[in-house]
Amino acid sequence: MTAPSPLFDFDDVDEVIAADIDGVLRSAALGGAQIRAVATAVDEQALDRLVDVRPRSVVFVGTDSRSSRAADLVLALFSEHSSAPLVHAAETPPWVGALDVVVVAGNDAGDPALAGSIDAALRRSAEVIVDAPDEGPVRAVTAGRAVLLPPRVQVPTRYALARHVAVFYAVLAVMRDVLRRDAAEVDLARLADAVDQEALRDHPSNEVFHNPAKSLAVRMQSRRVILAGDRPATVALARHASESLLQSAGVVASAASLSDVLVARDRLLEALTVSGERYDPLFHDEELDGPAPLPPARVFVFSTDSDRFAAQRRIAALPDAELVSVVGEFDSDTVPPVLEQIAVSMVRIEMAAAYLRLAGGR
Secondary structure (H helix, E strand, O other): OOOOOOOOOOOOHHHHHHHOOOOHHHHHOOHHHHHHHHHHHHHOOOOHHHOOOOOOOEEEEEOOHHHHHHHHHHHHHHHHHEOOOEEEEOOOOOOOOOOOEEEEEOOOOOOHHHHHHHHHHHHOOOEEEEEOOOOHHHHHHHOOOOEEOOOOOOOOHHHOHHHHHHHHHHHHHHOOOOEOOOOOOOOHHHHHHHHHHHHHHOOOOOOHHHOHHHHHHHHHOOOOEEEEEOOHHHHHHHHHHHHHHHHHHOOOEEEEEHHHHHHOHHHHHOOEOOOOOEOOOOOOOHHHHOOOOOOOOEEEEEOOOOOHHHHHHHHOOOOOEEEEOOOOOOOOOOOOOHHHHHHHHHHHHHHHHHHHHHOOOO
């Protein structure tokens, strides 16, 4: 990671590549490869035993932050389109039984909570799918009794969200009677292609003007950042973005729903000095009044096609806000499914966080 510098040139390809000694840009660009690996596992009939299952409920057990965020996303997108209740839990609930499907996900095969949740679901005769590395305690506890979908593309845990989302969706989609016809069908191979296309647009060789991730990073650089979503799925995406900025670049960014940000509008408009007086740049004297206040926070609002016009009207009330939406950027008359919109935004923010890391987190 480079020393913090406001002079970092995002368009200097050699400088960017030289700064990326940890390979964070490559790791952030592997979301499509992770999704394609899950699609390949489905094509290899890894989930065929679920095809005729009619579950009482489908339980997603997320044992770490990435798998928990994936469960939040999938529930927000598909709960209202599912004929079976979808449940998100931190561990296998005690009421799980033979009529339930339990998907246990995590990234640390040595995590006792991960192995314990798998064991609990198996002991209660549930249909168990394990989205975790096939090693250590996880391998010992599954022992051929569960469907195991280990990661085929190795990335740091902070970039594993794409894999978890793909696994959770694949489990729902493979069961004939779970997702109703009103749910938009998603082809995982096409989803992987869309995510790969975003990673190509975000390549270091593309200049800021043509690079969505660089552009996002530049607009966040040296600013206080608030990330917001206008519906449950985009709120989950905003929280993932906040975690990515913190873990990748050390950038502290608040995540909230757009409604909560609008409630705080008046406070965002105020610019106070250290003494609590309102800031007036014409009459401010730093020797008498103290340092000038920080620039106002910039709000980035994640939205999808069905909500973006309403979101644009709502954010007009904020002092410094912009909409982050992938719809309308490309020459296509077809609006991609919401899951695809979310996945493309996901890799964009992860790439933006990687660029901010290379710039020193400023």
